[in-house]
Amino acid sequence: MKFTVDQIATILQGTVSGDGSQFITGFDKIEEGKPGSISFLSNPKYESYLYDTNATAVIVSKDLALKNKVKSTLICVDDPYVAFTILLQKYQEMTATRETGISIHAIIEAGVKVGKDLFVGRFTSIDSHCKIGDNTSIHNQVSIGKNVQIGDNCIIYPGVVIYNDTIIGNHVVIHSNAVIGSDGFGHAPQADGSFKAIPQLGNVVIEDHVSIGANTTIDRATMGSTFIRSGVKIDNLVQIAHNVDIGANTAIAAQTGISGSTKIGENCLIAGQVGIAGHLTIAAKTIITGRAGVTKSIKQAGQVIGGYPAVNNAEYLKRSALIRRLPELFDQIKNIK
Amino acid sequence: MKFTVDQIATILQGTVSGDGSQFITGFDKIEEGKPGSISFLSNPKYESYLYDTNATAVIVSKDLALKNKVKSTLICVDDPYVAFTILLQKYQEMTATRETGISIHAIIEAGVKVGKDLFVGRFTSIDSHCKIGDNTSIHNQVSIGKNVQIGDNCIIYPGVVIYNDTIIGNHVVIHSNAVIGSDGFGHAPQADGSFKAIPQLGNVVIEDHVSIGANTTIDRATMGSTFIRSGVKIDNLVQIAHNVDIGANTAIAAQTGISGSTKIGENCLIAGQVGIAGHLTIAAKTIITGRAGVTKSIKQAGQVIGGYPAVNNAEYLKRSALIRRLPELFDQIKNIK
Amino acid sequence: MKFTVDQIATILQGTVSGDGSQFITGFDKIEEGKPGSISFLSNPKYESYLYDTNATAVIVSKDLALKNKVKSTLICVDDPYVAFTILLQKYQEMTATRETGISIHAIIEAGVKVGKDLFVGRFTSIDSHCKIGDNTSIHNQVSIGKNVQIGDNCIIYPGVVIYNDTIIGNHVVIHSNAVIGSDGFGHAPQADGSFKAIPQLGNVVIEDHVSIGANTTIDRATMGSTFIRSGVKIDNLVQIAHNVDIGANTAIAAQTGISGSTKIGENCLIAGQVGIAGHLTIAAKTIITGRAGVTKSIKQAGQVIGGYPAVNNAEYLKRSALIRRLPELFDQIKNIK
Structure with a gap:
């Protein structure tokens, strides 16, 4: 795979924030992002990785409000997980070879x-x-x-x-x-x-x-x-x-x-x-x-x-919650008695 | 397999109710019964299928009291499930081929x-x-x-x-x-x-x-x-x-x-x-x-x-039943207090 | 395998109680001990087998206080389970053959x-x-x-x-x-x-x-x-x-x-x-x-x-124990009411 960030953004119907002319050659999880790779941020609990990642590009939600500086170029889309999945599928279609x-x-x-x-x-x-x-x-x-x-x-x-x-x-x-x-x-x-x-x-x-x-x-x-x-x-x-x-x-x-x-x-x-x-x-x-x-x-x-x-x-x-409260219940009964 | 209902009834030591001269060529579940097939009714919760099935014959309990008309010929036996199992085993013995x-x-x-x-x-x-x-x-x-x-x-x-x-x-x-x-x-x-x-x-x-x-x-x-x-x-x-x-x-x-x-x-x-x-x-x-x-x-x-x-x-x-009654128990304690 | 009890005790750094000159040719669980075999006693709940076993030798803890007569020669070690494991490993190293x-x-x-x-x-x-x-x-x-x-x-x-x-x-x-x-x-x-x-x-x-x-x-x-x-x-x-x-x-x-x-x-x-x-x-x-x-x-x-x-x-x-006491709890509430 060798595409620019801009070309990928076009495929995903996203907008680019940063340098879109860089080349992407692989995929990484955001916490393992390397120069040349593209990643995505979907689950908010991983947002801190966005500010540290070395990935060249990250696909993010167009609604994301940045809290810090990011080194990566961003591709902003409606649903980053869906967009990334589509990208993986396109990649597989292009590269998969079938023996016969x-x-x-x-x-x-x-x-x-x-x-x-x-x-x-x-x-x-x-x-x-x-x-x-x-x-x-x-x-x-x-x-x-x-x-x-x-x-x-x-x-x-x-x-x-x-x-x-x-x-x-x-x-x-x-x-x-x-x-x-x-x-x-x-x-x-x-x-x-x-x-x-x-x-x-x-x-x-x-x-x-x-x-x-x-x-x-x-x-x-x-x-x-x-x-x-x-x-x-x-x-x-x-x-x-x-x-x-x-x-x-x-x-x-x-x-x-x-x-x-x-x-x-x-x-x-x-x-x-x-x-x-x-x-x-x-x-x-x-x-x-x-x-x-x-x-x-x-x-x-x-x-x-x-x-x-x-x-x-x-x-x-509800039942599970009440089971957790059993010690309290036993105590109350003791007090009542 | 090609036997008459009468011949199968003889094998199973059952009695025939209906036309015993018809030929049976296969097995079906009662809800999927087709002309030419034999089925069985053991679990009473499936009894309604008996009145609809297209199976040529159905093995039923000799104690079954019919609630409706049936199209199928019945073979009445002590235990329809056991009888049907015996029939499947006989069939397998007759038809199974072993490679050597x-x-x-x-x-x-x-x-x-x-x-x-x-x-x-x-x-x-x-x-x-x-x-x-x-x-x-x-x-x-x-x-x-x-x-x-x-x-x-x-x-x-x-x-x-x-x-x-x-x-x-x-x-x-x-x-x-x-x-x-x-x-x-x-x-x-x-x-x-x-x-x-x-x-x-x-x-x-x-x-x-x-x-x-x-x-x-x-x-x-x-x-x-x-x-x-x-x-x-x-x-x-x-x-x-x-x-x-x-x-x-x-x-x-x-x-x-x-x-x-x-x-x-x-x-x-x-x-x-x-x-x-x-x-x-x-x-x-x-x-x-x-x-x-x-x-x-x-x-x-x-x-x-x-x-x-x-x-x-x-x-x-008993414990499971009491766990289901925990909400009631918590309510009672609240009332007592 | 053919070693004397004394030789095995030396390998395991244990002390022998009984006839150490006998030959050992195999392993057995203590309850299945046969003449010529060596076994071990680690879990105290199996101690009764020690007094019945026909194993030629048994590896036991050096802290074991015998309650009865034993027929087997004993090898007394710090940890019988570890010692037996070492013995199995030595045996496997000696006997295992690898195809190439x-x-x-x-x-x-x-x-x-x-x-x-x-x-x-x-x-x-x-x-x-x-x-x-x-x-x-x-x-x-x-x-x-x-x-x-x-x-x-x-x-x-x-x-x-x-x-x-x-x-x-x-x-x-x-x-x-x-x-x-x-x-x-x-x-x-x-x-x-x-x-x-x-x-x-x-x-x-x-x-x-x-x-x-x-x-x-x-x-x-x-x-x-x-x-x-x-x-x-x-x-x-x-x-x-x-x-x-x-x-x-x-x-x-x-x-x-x-x-x-x-x-x-x-x-x-x-x-x-x-x-x-x-x-x-x-x-x-x-x-x-x-x-x-x-x-x-x-x-x-x-x-x-x-x-x-x-x-x-x-x-x-603790929760599991309280669930087991639920019948008692329901009874107490009934009494209080």
């Missing part, structure tokens, strides 16, 4: 249908009756079972395992060592205390624009499908059990687990280490705070819920 | 003893001094270390790693990217604040009929063995630390972690996201509810425990 | 710089512009991306994936199926409710003497680096998000998750299943108890914190 071609160390079963400009890495196996779309990259040591469909423009990182019969749409990214389509955890208890496995005959369907994190597991359905709908973003080490259905554009942070047959609505935000019990329905636009344990269906859309068992977050915070 | 043969892209070290009808997938490595039983399937990209024993009729899915000296019985299923026999987390603190790794010289022993989920980790013992006893069922993303001993026919749901040297009794049911501290003993038939944190040994068998620190679940639920 | 050589089934891209005495296992891929140090072992089915540096004396176990641009120091151990350098979970919400991925252009830097557990995930930074500092020990199934910085000699137990941009100080001890929110700073020598949820920065070094939201552990334990 099929490694001679990959095995693709005869009869598999492959699209244009495929990339297949080393020691990857694609089994019979699969169909892979255009511009898709399947990296090293990936195992793709029988009868799997993968659409266009997908990236499957090294070590991913995709079981038989999985269906994956377009623009899907799956990070390393994630497992898609393993058996649901279904075991019927027998009279002697042992278990007999319940066959898991369904599959996993992943729609378009989905992103799945490293070491995440998504189980196949007992019957029918486990659904990950369009635009869903799933972080690392997340567990999605059999027959779960995650609504479009829902985001799920790391180490969260969703139990069998639960249906999550669209546009939900689920924080990290959340647990959701089985056979529930979670309304659209629900926000579930970190480490919440959801034991009942959420019927009203757009609520923030937290705690365990999870309730409306305002109620949860 | 050793891929030319697998490497098996000279001297490894292998049984009859082995399947070994692509890019799988089996190291020296291993012994593998009959009818066992070892899928793609599996790494099996030195001196590992695996019994008959096992299925090791793609990407599993089995470290040196692991012993695995018969009828064991291990799902993708699980890791068996990694070092226990033992580091001796040194005077300068650094750690020195404590050698982990033991192994992992997995007995018969065990099932292990995707991305689950089971650490080798410091000395002796980490034991997973006969019939244990472990879900995805579970952590079993060094020297743990899981009793026969215990089931453990996803994302649960069991710390070092803890001994779990037989026939326990451990829900998801549970944590159990180290060096504890959990009595047989203990049921541990979701997200519980167990910090003390459980001596009396057959209890339900929950909460953190975990206590008898009745006590936990 | 590059498998003919591994692919190392032309131009990769490799050190002396490298071991590279089967079906492992090392991509362009990498640099690998001396005496490092890279086991089977490992994927190493472009421009990765790995130092001397490292062990990378089977199935590990290391993304482009990762930098790894010396004496680093990474257990199977861990993922280093996957994209941070950053998605910018768009006006229509969908997300647009924020490019993750940074990398992961792992310093010397770090150990990383099986199936652990460490995300690359958005910009700059995610840092795992010298001597850090990380257990299995841990999530380290983008731009996190873990201070030297901090230990993190299984299933803990640390959110983006959080900075953990040196010499912290973080127990299992802990969650730490993003953009926090945790002071050095903080001890975080199991399952704690940390939502605020910890400024004072050396505290023990617990609960959720996490507070000083003494305060947390």
Whole structure:
């Protein structure tokens, strides 16, 4: 990358304060800004870094009132975080290179249908009756079972395992060592205390624009499908059990687990280490705070819920505040007595 | 599959209500029932689907009193869930095909003893001094270390790693990217604040009929063995630390972690996201509810425990109820004063 | 191993009580002691085993006052646990064998710089512009991306994936199926409710003497680096998000998750299943108890914190005690009324 501050400001529709003719060659966090780099200031708690940074340019809010002198040239925009994100995306579009071609160390079963400009890495196996779309990259040591469909423009990182019969749409990214389509955890208890496995005959369907994190597991359905709908973003080490259905554009942070047959609505935000019990329905636009344990269906859309068992977050915070006041309560009772 | 409803009813020892001569060609959940498919109704909260479903046949309880007309033929049995499970198992037995043969892209070290009808997938490595039983399937990209024993009729899915000296019985299923026999987390603190790794010289022993989920980790013992006893069922993303001993026919749901040297009794049911501290003993038939944190040994068998620190679940639920009533309590005190 | 008890006592600077001329050929836990083996007694709650064990020798504290007869020869030392650990380490140093050589089934891209005495296992891929140090072992089915540096004396176990641009120091151990350098979970919400991925252009830097557990995930930074500092020990199934910085000699137990941009100080001890929110700073020598949820920065070094939201552990334990006394409190109020 080599652009002037002025050129970047034009891309971001911002105004320049300072010397716009300087060249920018990289990105830095504001506290690590170096000459030649551009940074941004969004969170006010980092404002002090603005006056110390060595970054050549900093993207700031057009509403920022400076408290001190700054060495950097400023690009003033409506939303510095959004502007910086756009800049990173432009940069990636310009610089990202995609390998194509099929490694001679990959095995693709005869009869598999492959699209244009495929990339297949080393020691990857694609089994019979699969169909892979255009511009898709399947990296090293990936195992793709029988009868799997993968659409266009997908990236499957090294070590991913995709079981038989999985269906994956377009623009899907799956990070390393994630497992898609393993058996649901279904075991019927027998009279002697042992278990007999319940066959898991369904599959996993992943729609378009989905992103799945490293070491995440998504189980196949007992019957029918486990659904990950369009635009869903799933972080690392997340567990999605059999027959779960995650609504479009829902985001799920790391180490969260969703139990069998639960249906999550669209546009939900689920924080990290959340647990959701089985056979529930979670309304659209629900926000579930970190480490919440959801034991009942959420019927009203757009609520923030937290705690365990999870309730409306305002109620949860009130209870937490009262628990903090318990010592005071015990003292008052002692006094009353 | 192509059977008449009458034939299926005979297998399930049920009675037919409706046209038993129709052919069944697949399975569906009741709310997704299609012509030609069979479904079941077990949970009364789904009963409304019975009157709408397009499934050709539905397995129901012989005690069900119909509230409306049904289009489907009914098979009436003692326990519809058990009956349906049996049907799925019969179907799987009839249709499942097992590949055999050793891929030319697998490497098996000279001297490894292998049984009859082995399947070994692509890019799988089996190291020296291993012994593998009959009818066992070892899928793609599996790494099996030195001196590992695996019994008959096992299925090791793609990407599993089995470290040196692991012993695995018969009828064991291990799902993708699980890791068996990694070092226990033992580091001796040194005077300068650094750690020195404590050698982990033991192994992992997995007995018969065990099932292990995707991305689950089971650490080798410091000395002796980490034991997973006969019939244990472990879900995805579970952590079993060094020297743990899981009793026969215990089931453990996803994302649960069991710390070092803890001994779990037989026939326990451990829900998801549970944590159990180290060096504890959990009595047989203990049921541990979701997200519980167990910090003390459980001596009396057959209890339900929950909460953190975990206590008898009745006590936990009582406490939770009182916490919900805290606002009321604070109000009462205000009034008294 | 074949040493006399006397020889071992000399190594450990201990004194012998009993027959020191007997030979030791292995290690056992005290409750599983067999003739020919040596064990140790450190935790007083296991003392009863001392009087029953069949171990030929037991390492005990020089301050132990025997309550019964023992069959074993005793080696009396200052700290039996430390002494036993030293013995295990000596044993491992003497017996451990390292394979060297590059498998003919591994692919190392032309131009990769490799050190002396490298071991590279089967079906492992090392991509362009990498640099690998001396005496490092890279086991089977490992994927190493472009421009990765790995130092001397490292062990990378089977199935590990290391993304482009990762930098790894010396004496680093990474257990199977861990993922280093996957994209941070950053998605910018768009006006229509969908997300647009924020490019993750940074990398992961792992310093010397770090150990990383099986199936652990460490995300690359958005910009700059995610840092795992010298001597850090990380257990299995841990999530380290983008731009996190873990201070030297901090230990993190299984299933803990640390959110983006959080900075953990040196010499912290973080127990299992802990969650730490993003953009926090945790002071050095903080001890975080199991399952704690940390939502605020910890400024004072050396505290023990617990609960959720996490507070000083003494305060947390006090609150927990008061919650247990809630039934009593409700009763008292009833009486007062």
